[in-house]
Amino acid sequence: MFRHMAAALMALALVSATPAAAASPRLTPAVDREVVFTADGTTVYGTLHVPEHRPGKRLRAALLLPGSGLTDRDGNQPPVATPNTLAHLADALADDGVATLRFDKYGTGRTGLGAYEGRPEELDYPAFVRQAQAAYETLRDQPETDPRALTVVGHSEGAMTALLLGGSVHPRPAGLALLQPQAIRMLDLVALQLKDQVAEATRQGQFTRKEQRTINAAIDAGVTSLREGRPVDTTDLPQVIAGLFEAFQGPSARFVESDDAVYPPDTAAALRPGTRVLLTCGTDDVQVPCSTTDALTKALRQAHAGKPGRVVLPGVDHLLHDADHPDTLAPSVLDALSRFARH
Template sequence: MAGAVAAPRAAVAVGPAVVGSAAVVPAVDREVRFVADGTTAYGTVHVPAHRAGRRLAAALLIPGSGPTDRNGDEPPGLTPHTLALLAGALGGDGVMTLRFDKYGTGRTGLGGRHRAPDMAAYTRQAVAAYDTLRAQPEADPRALLVVGHSEGGLQALLVDRAVRAKPAGLALLAPQDVRLLDMVGFQVADGLDRAVRAGRLSPEQAASNKKGVARAVADFRDGRPVDTSGLLPSVAALLGGMFGPVNADFVRSDDALYPPAVARGVAPGTRTLVTCGTADANVPCRTVPALLSGLAAARTTGPGLRVLPGLDHLLHRAGTPAGEPVLAPAARRALHGFVRPWRQGAVG
């Protein structure tokens, strides 16, 4: 499903440089487009400097939840550049990448939809992106990788399940590892507990809201009307947005997936990385073991789990402003170790 490739954005040499007897092709970013379900999506392929004629390991980068674009941003308010930084880190190891504007973001938009697509549509879009990456002239079809952050980690598992040419490796960075609404439930509960410790909420109020959230989730899952009356305004607004007509189809389709069960279907021998940050309030390390068990049952290989001390969900050191465009050294090291079999290093 590869689309037309436009001219490179970055200025590049007219021809390959020559170092000794080997020609070096300079690094370049180029725009690509591809079609999924009749909607054109847009993305960026980053090709690091490499020896002429050499095929490169190639990684598809998949963003997290919400309107997160090809760079890992939700502009204008949140611009950590997570995926752009991952592309740069991988490029330093000689791995080319493709990152794309998923539905509702960047140049892609919603493709005429009036509500969020369901999870299967996002998977089909990611599969089309994977096929586009595989078709790039520099890509080594035997060294295809998928790197997913947050919800993108679950999506990486779904791409592996959907494609015929299986990835050689999956990097699941702070991945969604439980059902969506279970995750929302413990995130809200943790937030309520923090409010109690800070003196902003009474224990009784926190307990009442936890029960109300559990009831609302159960009603939504069973197809009953959801009543958020009596909940804190912030909690009611969160649930109303998730269960309302714009997002309900997506939420229901995501919540139907149990990531550890999906992980059991990963192709045997696939090299996997799973990270968790000890300061991650969104996907805490305590929820990871079931996902790891699913990957073990699939007979995947290492490096496996890498615990990242002091890192939050955006792969920042705890306390770093959310919009700071930085990737913590511990996250870089974990990624560096993951791509060890495919590293080529800087060229030129």
Template sequence: MRNLRRWAGAVAVPILVLGGGVTLAGTASALPDTGSVILPSGDDTAVTFDADGSTFHGSLRLPNGATTGAALLLPGSGPTDRNGNQPGVASSDVLLRVADSLAAQGIASLRFDKIGAGDTGLGKFTAETVGEYGFVDQVDHAAAAADLLATRTGFATSDVLVLGHSEGGLTALALADRGIGDGFGLLQPLPMRYLDLLSAQITAVAESGQLSPDQAEAVRADVPRTVESLRATGTVPADQHPLVAQLGLNEANAKFLAEADRLDPAALAAGLAADTPVLLTCSDKDLNISCAQVDPLRRSLEHTDLQFEHFATANHSLEELGPLPPSPADVVALLPVSAEFAVAINDWATRQAR
């Protein structure tokens, strides 16, 4: 989750603004030459599919040679497009790079612009009604995408791979609970209940010194109350502090957050079959989700055919930081793909090709 959810009519700011030591001006030139470029592979075809009254736009990537498998690629939080990018931040192209790696191994893939992003836009929603969009809707839309992938490739939805980045990891596990998918890539995934993670992130902002003492105290007091209200009623308190709303725990996001928070990623992961291939990643330089937070999810996956990758120099978007410390500049700097991730995704894709 590079940013908190940002919808028209809802005020939100980048949630993880901690760290330091790197200025934007010096970031690109200071990065080492990692040689970690994932080369383009295969060809994209523009596709559309309809779900719940909205038309979704995406790209079907077909390998240059024989197709040995199929994969659905799911983006992270907020208005994230088919390539894994959001407006106002540098393009990480995390899902585009995954599509390249898979195609090189003969695996077709489908990625799409979710609600609020790219050519899909708000779909059937408007700026006034987008608060009616929930996490269950998001899973329904991903299921419809899996149906299209099955139709276009001939692989049943129960036989495709499902890879999700960040929040997309929770969507992937929710699809698994519906019987969709025969292998899963959980890339820097949301590892715990949604509101627990957001609470930890917002508390970190309050403790960072970037807020005034009065603001920090208001956030510390109001976040638990807001979380309790979302879990009990699906709404935020009427007298909620404005700063908490600005940090994303607001009425426009209430339905989505309440629905997503009902799911525990570790519990869903524990329900996967013992022979399920799973790729799970975390990184020491991920400011959004720590490897310590991912560890309970890793333990819940030990019964599967797990490939766990603990990276040292990748940021949340799986870009290469090399020796540089993570910082807010990651969001806007143009960075190469992580060398560690390039090796890991290529290795996993090779083993999944049929």
């Protein structure tokens, strides 16, 4: 009898103890929330992604910044290019418990041209930086985010914008992820890209070596003319390259001049010492070759930026893809980003 009673009491004790030991707070489910903020009189629309979390917990958070051109909050230029770069980055960071804000910059999505409607020629690069600053403040003020644990993740031109924010916003970001960054002056990068394309066309027999040298000299002269405010002589340039230089002197002239005025390595000096910085470059990136990030990598070391520093991604292209993952982020990108986010 006593043996049965002891067994019953033991069973009761186990039943009573199990719920308390296994109890866990109910999690708030993940959600995408439309966010609206104002920058220079323009209403800007974005998406705040909040991952699953414990109620009341303040989350690490990242502002996502797109590359150049008419690139929207998801990292797309519809209908021509829809790689969903920023949407994929938001998903990857959510897996590590990081909330993200991405937005439609000027000329894209629901934001459109805003206050610049009818006068797009007045848009300059500082206007995009101010828009990103307003987005950072919006992310900082969200009820789910921890203002002491904010990061900025920028892709291509967005990485240069991230660098500028890193030395100016308050509170200063705890970290920056510069993914395939624009790390030299804009027109120098354009000239490098054009010369690479001309070299490839020469290898395919479209130009002679002499013609290649003539075109390269005309490209250099065009860059000099743009910087000195003189008309570009397009006589020796192929039509497609001539058209690009003509566009640089047209409605986008103010943007080109102000973007080209920024030398990214100089901006590193304004970072708070110890700011964690991830800089990635892909060996298959023909738009931003790894060699173009050398000066910025050195400047970050001199500014005493924190690790991990530059991470070279074998086989990865400018859109963060590799041959086995042409439509999603390459595993090496996900690994580098996750290591950065976890620390």
